[in-house]
Amino acid sequence: MRRVSESAVRRLSLYLRFLEEFEAKGIETVSSEALAARGGTTSAQVRKDLSFFGSFGKRGLGYPVRDLARRLRDILGLKRSYRVVIVGAGKIGSALAQYRGFGQRGFHIAAVYDSDPAKVGLEWDGQVVRDVSHLERDLEREPMDIAIVSTPAGAAQEVTDRLVRAGIKAILNFAPVHLRVPPGVIVRNVNMALELEALSYALRNR
Amino acid sequence: MRRVSESAVRRLSLYLRFLEEFEAKGIETVSSEALAARGGTTSAQVRKDLSFFGSFGKRGLGYPVRDLARRLRDILGLKRSYRVVIVGAGKIGSALAQYRGFGQRGFHIAAVYDSDPAKVGLEWDGQVVRDVSHLERDLEREPMDIAIVSTPAGAAQEVTDRLVRAGIKAILNFAPVHLRVPPGVIVRNVNMALELEALSYALRNR
Numbered sequence: 148m149r150r151v152s153e154s155a156v157r158r159l160s161l162y163l164r165f166l167e168e169f170e171a172k173g174i175e176t177v178s179s180e181a182l183a184a185r186g187g188t189t190s191a192q193v194r195k196d197l198s199f200f201g202s203f204g205k206r207g208l209g210y211p212v213r214d215l216a217r218r219l220r221d222i223l224g225l226k227r228s229y230r231v232v233i234v235g236a237g238k239i240g241s242a243l244a245q246y247r248g249f250g251q252r253g254f255h256i257a258a259v260y261d262s263d264p265a266k267v268g269l270e271w272d273g274q275v276v277r278d279v280s281h282l283e284r285d286l287e288r289e290p291m292d293i294a295i296v297s298t299p300a301g302a303a304q305e306v307t308d309r310l311v312r313a314g315i316k317a318i319l320n321f322a323p324v325h326l327r328v329p330p331g332v333i334v335r336n337v338n339m340a341l342e343l344e345a346l347s348y349a350l351r352n353r
Numbered sequence: 354m355r356r357v358s359e360s361a362v363r364r365l366s367l368y369l370r371f372l373e374e375f376e377a378k379g380i381e382t383v384s385s386e387a388l389a390a391r392g393g394t395t396s397a398q399v400r401k402d403l404s405f406f407g408s409f410g411k412r413g414l415g416y417p418v419r420d421l422a423r424r425l426r427d428i429l430g431l432k433r434s435y436r437v438v439i440v441g442a443g444k445i446g447s448a449l450a451q452y453r454g455f456g457q458r459g460f461h462i463a464a465v466y467d468s469d470p471a472k473v474g475l476e477w478d479g480q481v482v483r484d485v486s487h488l489e490r491d492l493e494r495e496p497m498d499i500a501i502v503s504t505p506a507g508a509a510q511e512v513t514d515r516l517v518r519a520g521i522k523a524i525l526n527f528a529p530v531h532l533r534v535p536p537g538v539i540v541r542n543v544n545m546a547l548e549l550e551a552l553s554y555a556l557r558n559r
Contacts, residue, residue, distance in 0.1 A: 153551060157547055159554075160546075160547045160551075161547075185531060186531060187531050223550050223557070224554055224556055224557025229549070238448040238451050239452070242447070242448035245444050246444065246445070246545055248529060248544075248546040249545065249549065252546045252549065253553075254549045254553075293552055293553075293556075316556065317552040317553075317556050318552075319548055319549060325367070325393050331559075333552060333556070333559075335548055335551055335552060338366075338454075339452055340366075340454040340455055340458045340460070341363055341367075342525055342541055342543055343460045343525060344362070344366045344429050344430075344431065345363065345366075346524075346539060346541060347429060347430035347431060347435060347523075348365075348430055349539045351429070353539075
């Protein structure tokens, strides 16, 4: 399979959402123009994105909604569910632990950890915050697929090293620091201030 | 000025953070290799990113830390501060309203709105949640530079239309929906589930 850019993967996720909306309305086929309009892109971009993964739809007839949605779920790895551990029960961590959009997509928050005795034992939506000193012991008994690191910057690398040693291969990082990981471990970074800086850049340079 | 990709802007933000750390330690010059190592990229990429904006540093001597940081702040539009309004005081909205990383960068959360009477009047970190029915009246008296939309999906477009009519030119969207805006208004989308899907894609396709 050819290498696909991060932004193309992001568009695939968006196309899947639109297809599922169309499916819920009983619409059977959709044009690249309709997908493009909903996704804020061009029909040429839609056709290019989808052509990476083989041939879908017939010229002039549009894409079959249900089949294309099923293929995109397969491509995006969404035919299975994922067990997600959150380390860091601060404000961002707690918002993520209670975010309903994850479960709908098969991402199950299976455990939340913190090092602060004032937070350990708190219950959020049936999720009890656990003591991070038990992280390795718990991960051995209950393996996780994905970790969300939402600790303060100073703790993020140590937590990441522990997660990687315990076998975690995919990390979503909210700490404002670059995480060093060995080859084979994937890190994606989310930084709220960087998102605002992209806007200030755009305001400054338009 | 040539058009710069979103990922290049993101790297500039990261370089600025590293430069500020170096500056705080009293380091006067830095090599593209050192910046690359901290940012998880290559020195060729660092040189290419910076060369977009003119000539910095001298071959073999590295980049002057303080000057380069100042130039990057200028390029990123960070020499001024921004007034930010948050619409939607749910879990994500409340985490963002209390996120300390924004203020450090000159992004000041100046107002938070919700339509839920149970939330209006709540106080977070000295910020009182306001009734969204007063949005237009307030924006006229207290203009804002950037809006964060963190409403449920169903309310996001209407809120966006109201913000745009009130003069907002830059929106950070956390609602899981594509926002339609007129030309000249910039939208950046943050979607937590999409971030996890990028990881599931990577786990599935490695």
